[in-house]
Amino acid sequence: MFQLSTDHSDKSVIGVGAHRACYIHPEDPAKCIKVIYNSSGTALKEIKRELSYYRFLNSYLTDWSGITRYYGTVETNLGTGYVYDRIVDFDGKPSQTISERYKIEELKDNWKELDEIISKLKKYMWDNRIITTALRPHNVLCHRVSETEIIPVICDSMGVTTRIPVAQYCPWLCHRKQKKLFARFDGLPLIQKVYQYKNQQE
Numbered sequence: 249m250f251q252l253s254t255d256h257s258d259k260s261v262i263g264v265g266a267h268r269a270c271y272i273h274p275e276d277p278a279k280c281i282k283v284i285y286n287s288s289g290t291a292l293k294e295i296k297r298e299l300s301y302y303r304f305l306n307s308y309l310t311d312w313s314g315i316t317r318y319y320g321t322v323e324t325n326l327g328t329g330y331v332y333d334r335i336v337d338f339d340g341k342p343s344q345t346i347s348e349r350y351k352i353e354e355l356k357d358n359w360k361e362l363d364e365i366i367s368k369l370k371k372y373m374w375d376n377r378i379i380t381t382a383l384r385p386h387n388v389l390c391h392r393v394s395e396t397e398i399i400p401v402i403c404d405s406m407g408v409t410t411r412i413p414v415a416q417y418c419p420w421l422c423h424r425k426q427k428k429l430f431a432r433f434d435g436l437p438l439i440q441k442v443y444q445y446k447n448q449q450e
């Protein structure tokens with residue numbers, strides 16, 4: 249059984265979402281363990297949906313560069329732990345999420361970088377038919393694989409919310425769902441700002 253800290257400011261804690269806390273795996277720093285710390289609402293249901301989606305991805309996905317792989321469960325003092333790849337930059341720093349790395353008031357200097365990440369993210373999802381329940385900047389990590397290259401990696405909210413996940417099986421429905429996801433993502437203030445800078449330049 250793994251002992252994890254209840255203190256979210258501990259250095260073993262990588263990030264804390266609304267329901268899950270994410271820890272560096274005590275025996276393998278290339279992996280992380282997520283535990284539910286706030287079980288109110290739908291946390292367990294969401295994990296079950298995500299894991300069922302991972303089972304589906306395992307049946308066809310070959311390019312895993314844009315999502316964190318899932319390795320199964322472990323026992324922890326804080327209940328069931330779910331093990332995933334831990335995303336770390338080429339220089340050893342923890343990868344930041346889009347919302348951590350890009351701030352609307354500082355976008356003037358790095359909007360091109362974010363614009364490229366958005367294009368890569370959409371292309372990866374489209375080509376590999378990846379569906380998320382929502383596409384949010386705090387659930388996409390900016391994996392810096394070299395000084396100049398960043399690969400977006402989705403770390404949360406994967407899967408389909410409908411009882412029968414038809415969008416998983418039908419490429420046409422999947423792409424229709426993705427168009428809606430992308431449109432909502434493009435409407436977020438941070439992303440709108442990127443497009444404003446882009447339009448000014450053109």
Ligand SMILES: Nc1ncnc2c1ncn2[C@@H]1O[C@H](COP(=O)(O)OP(=O)(O)OP(=O)(O)O)[C@@H](O)[C@H]1O
Binds near residue numbers: 262268316333345
């Ligand atoms: N595989 C990973 N590698 C590195 N950091 C990660 C990874 N997964 C999650 N994180 C970090 O931990 C945070 C919380 O994890 P996660 O998004 O899974 O929790 P959550 O409670 O499901 O989030 P939400 O509030 O979006 O529902 C993320 O925002 C991110 O900063």
Ligand SMILES: [Mg+2]
Binds near residue numbers: 265266386387404405
């Ligand atoms: Mg999250």
